Amino acid sequence: MQQDDGRDGTGTTETANEISHEPGKGPGLTLVATPIGNLGDLAPRAIAVLRAADGVLCEDTRVTAPLLARHGVSAKLSPLHEHNEEAALPRLIARLQAGERLALVSDAGTPLMSDPGYRLVRAAIAAGIEVSAVPGPNAxxxxxxxxxxxxxxxxxxxxxxxxxxxxxxxxxxxxxxxxxxxxxxxxxxxxxxxxxxxxxxxxxxxxxxxxxxxxxxxxxxxxxxxxxxxxxxxxxxxxxxxxxxxxxxGPPGDATPEAELGLDERLQAAMAAGESLRDAAALVATATGLPRKRVYARALELRQDP
Structure with a gap:
């Protein structure tokens, strides 16, 4: 796959984001990856974004507070977890619309990956608020x-x-x-x-x-x-x-018999594994690239005439 070197045809290597402003430094929501164990893995740009934030949203303040203190970050912490995320959305979106800079971190690793924050990101995007991220550790x-x-x-x-x-x-x-x-x-x-x-x-x-x-x-x-x-x-x-x-x-491997199955055998295997006719047809259609209506019609035929 050809790699984009970031050049815009004028000899500069700036990206579109860099031309407008540095992500995380302007108003909006920034997802900041945090260390998964070794505290030395917090990126310099992550530290800068956290220091510039008007508030930091985190799963557990008792986990995040020591990390921020270690790096001299004094931003106010607010808990955001699966039990309060939905209720907190209107207040957080209002803050972002008012021009605040909020950072979202998880206890460890990249936000949203088996951690809260997805609903907030969706709401921010729907409200036209800029969402950016500082990449980093992921277990x-x-x-x-x-x-x-x-x-x-x-x-x-x-x-x-x-x-x-x-x-x-x-x-x-x-x-x-x-x-x-x-x-x-x-x-x-x-x-x-x-x-x-x-x-x-x-x-x-x-x-x-x-x-x-x-x-x-x-x-x-x-x-x-x-x-x-x-x-x-x-x-x-x-x-x-x-x-x-x-x-x-690991994946099933080339020796797995069903890797070579045709349409009928794939459908029968999926249904034999406990999937409903509709779900089996959807799985096989996705896997084969065949039209879903065609696969579903064939599944109906197989059920009627095994």
Whole structure:
């Protein structure tokens, strides 16, 4: 893929954003990535944006306050989490429309990635407010690059449901998508006390495919353990994991029979995995690029005449 060098034809390398103003320095909302463990990973531009902000929105003030104090940031902190985000939107949008500069951070990593803030970003965009970002650490991407598994395409899922039955159902939906044609490396976050059970369920539903468990990334006790899902389930069934965990699971692989299936076989595999006729047709249509109406019509025919 050809890379854009940022030149505008006049010999300058300024981008459109740089010509108007530096992102994060003018009115609007700026998403600021924070360290996932090592506090030294906070970018210089992130510090500058946080210092210039009229307010910093964060998940937990007890987590963010020490980080800001370390870097001499005195901006007022306001909590923004899943329980108050919806109610806080009118007030925050009013502040942004009045010309304030607000920064949004999560407890660790890139905002919105399994963290609150999506509704605020959507509301700001709808209100015509500028939204910018300062990139930085992300546990999912770092885990992917360290896993040794295919880096793209990948699917970031975030946290699976905590209860076993709901988790199995969600894994079943992912498996049905694979049977319909999805082939991607999967990335999850998981709590340490659920890791062994989660790995065992993955091995049962997805099969003995390669995977990697990354733990405490960028911290003193960083660990990357690679192996098959059954091997990792056995290890963490004996050795209790601690800390923040990102789990990477390899794609089905070229040897998976359903990778070569035709339309009828894909539909039958998806429905056999528990998907409704409509959902199975949608999955297969997305995977194959065929018109959804055509795939749905064929699914109806298959159900009527197995």
């Amino acid at each position: 999912a991407v770092m885990a992917l690059t360290l896993s040794g598994l295919p880096p793209h395409p990948f699917l970031f899922h975030g946290f699976l449901p905590p209860r076993a039955a709901a988790r199995a159902a969600e894994l079943g939906r992912l498996r049905a998508a694979e049977q319909a044609g999805l082939s991607a490396t999967l990335i999850f976050y998981e709590a340490p006390h659920r890791l062994a059970e989660c790995l065992a369920q993955m091995a049962e539903v997805l099969g003995p495919r390669p995977a990697a468990v990354t733990r405490e990334l960028t911290k003193r006790f960083e660990e990357v353990r690679r192996g098959t899902l059954p091997e990792l389930a056995e290890h963490y069934g004996v050795h209790l994991a601690r800390g923040e965990i990102a789990l990477v699971v």
